[in-house]
Amino acid sequence: MGCFPCAGKSNKNGKKQLPNNTITNTFDQQIPSTSEKLRVNSAPNAKEAPKDGESNHIAVRTFTFRELAAATKNFREDCLVGEGGFGRVYKGRLESTNQVVAIKQLDRNGLQGNREFLVEVLMLSLLHHPNLVNLIGYCADGDQRLLVYEYMPLGSLEDHLHDLPPNRRPLDWNTRMKIAAGAAKGLEYLHDKANPPVIYRDLKCSNILLGEGYHPKLSDFGLAKLGPVGDNTHVSTRVMGTYGYCAPEYAMTGQLTLKSDVYSFGVVLLEIITGRKAIDNSRTGGEQNLVAWARPLFKDRRNFAQMADPLLQGQYPVRGLYQALAVAAMCVQEQPNMRPLIADVVTALTYLASQKYDPETRSVQGPRAGSSTPRMRRE
Template identity: 45%
Template sequence: MEVNTTMKNHTYIRHHLHSQNHNHHHAHFPSTTVLITITTVTLVTILFTIFMVIFLLRRQKSSSKDGTCKDKNNRVVHEKSSRLIVSTTLTFTSSPDVKGGCLQGGNLNMTPVPKFRGVQVFTYRELEVATDGFNEANVVGNGGFGLMYRGVLSDGTLAAIKLLSREDKHGERAFRTEVDLLSRLHSPYLVELLGYCADQNHRLLIFEYMPNGTLHHYLHSCKNQTQPLDWWTRMRIALDCARALELLHEHAVSPVIHRDFKSNNVLLDHNFRAKVSDFGLAKMGSEKMNGQVSTRVLGTTGYLAPEYASTGKLTTKSDVYSYGVVLLELLTGRVPVDIKRAPGEHVLVSWAIPRLTNREKVVEMVDPALCGQYSKKDLIQIAAIAAMCIQPEADYRPLMTDVVQSLIPLVRNLSSLRSSSSLRFLRQTPSPSPSH
């Protein structure tokens, strides 16, 4: 009995162990499948990665043959995207040298000057030839830092060449400022920089030539020397100048304060379209709206904003004041300061402020050279804009964007009237009789 019982127990134990082993085997089967799947996916991923690396290396090797061409294209794209980028630092302490066609040397604290279309580096000899040895007969202007010459470049381009005075200690900074800004700022409302020369101790700037000279010349020279500007042309010049300052103040990466905006720095092309020039005194403004910059008081008497003249605190609103003075020049034909006039009329702004808001007196302010050929409605609007721009308190002056938006419809309407008048004139003009 015990033997049989023992055998039965052994048989039961073996059967139980066999069942456990069988169940254990079936329990591990799903885990093994998952492990195999993960391993397979990992291997496929590694192989795909290796394949892509090899493919990219081969592609890079094949593209290196035309890498120069692609680099040029990339530079063109970068340059186009940088046309409204202005360097945020203008700290200069030493003279530059020309090495390999680039402006180098000195503590510029800025990236190398990019060369856009037309910006070149010239030798002093090339510019000497272009101006016929800097002949006095080719002098077309006398700026704050040197003489301006008319010259013809070697490719036949007519250019205005500014020769900066070596004795002027501010001329070096003015040279660097203009090269830096105008190499980066490109606009139909700013004079175009064609090139520069930093050959040894010579400093020259080469600009596009503006055949009709300065706005100051057309407004204030002897009447028998120039044809007076009509009302429509004056309003279009006012809009061009406003767009230029709007670009500097509100569309550059960092605000640019011109600091010497005046009618002498407004140049006219063959169609009497205006471009702003002379950025030698320009200053980078604060990133904050109307943020102040403390600096030395430089500029031209009659155009300086009162807060800047008294405290040296410079903002974009300082340019707005100067713009208002130029607008008064366009309106009245008077210079900002004229001691030859009667007492009380020496300073244009002081004389104009009480008259700009009086509809009867504002008519008496208009430049006699216009001979009454203007719209009284437009006149009142321009007087209101000028009055806002020359406010003694900077905070009350408008942004240049607001001035632009005010002038656009006015100039557009004048252009439409001008076009319709021209068409009526053509219709009324009799056709010439055929010759026999």
């Protein structure tokens, strides 16, 4: 295999420029075979990912199937840590570096195929941020398709919000706000730093992975799409994603914008606040869809306390709850032009995360405690 450009150039605005000759063609319908397009530097050791705003050349490792089979003890069942639309995810240890990794194996009979595999490799080779999961390498041996990521020891946000096992403590308010702010920062990087902007298209709790200290990172970029450029207001594509998280205008028309991601983020933020699932068929009809349940309650602040996750047991700042729900309500507006910019969501949630709630004294400490969240822009 030869090489393709693994990192974009930075323009004057600090946005990471995605090379048009490689990336734009990749997202067109005329995608060459994986063997022609995946020309990744096969140097034995990948460089460290650059910090936000840097544009260093990134080398993504190529692995043989034999190496990854050895890392997972031949994909033994006790190494299995998860399963999704792509296939199975295993915890493994690379013999060459002794590094613990997560290895995702494409299900050859699954819903996602070579196109999603290619998009994932390209996206995570080009885009690097503390709130995006780090891709270490990939394997494309014969018909085998595997991706190798840094291992996120605390699993997904979904694991800590829904159907908790008896030995798992529910997330406290401070941790929830920290996770929400970090996930928003990852999305802001895709929308505002990448050029062209990247629409994530599959934001949900199961795709937000947690590292030490509950540090969140967005994962699973197989459905990501380059956003509109120039005079274009949207990109048209077949509807993909997860029911309950898709923006209504995208679900109805296939017209995708950055505000489609903002809607999905609003659903995730509602899950973080309420502890409810985006779609829960075990509930009564009016409460199965989280957004449909929440919208009438947004109209009166007196309803806000009943929207807090019961597992919090009342241990949250009332003002912080109101402000977080206000952010979520703006994100899930039916009309996309009424939703805020993700940069303003980041500002508001970073402020809320800085307001540390002490359940013992039921008081809040932090910079500018007691002030209001920043005003949000919609355009």
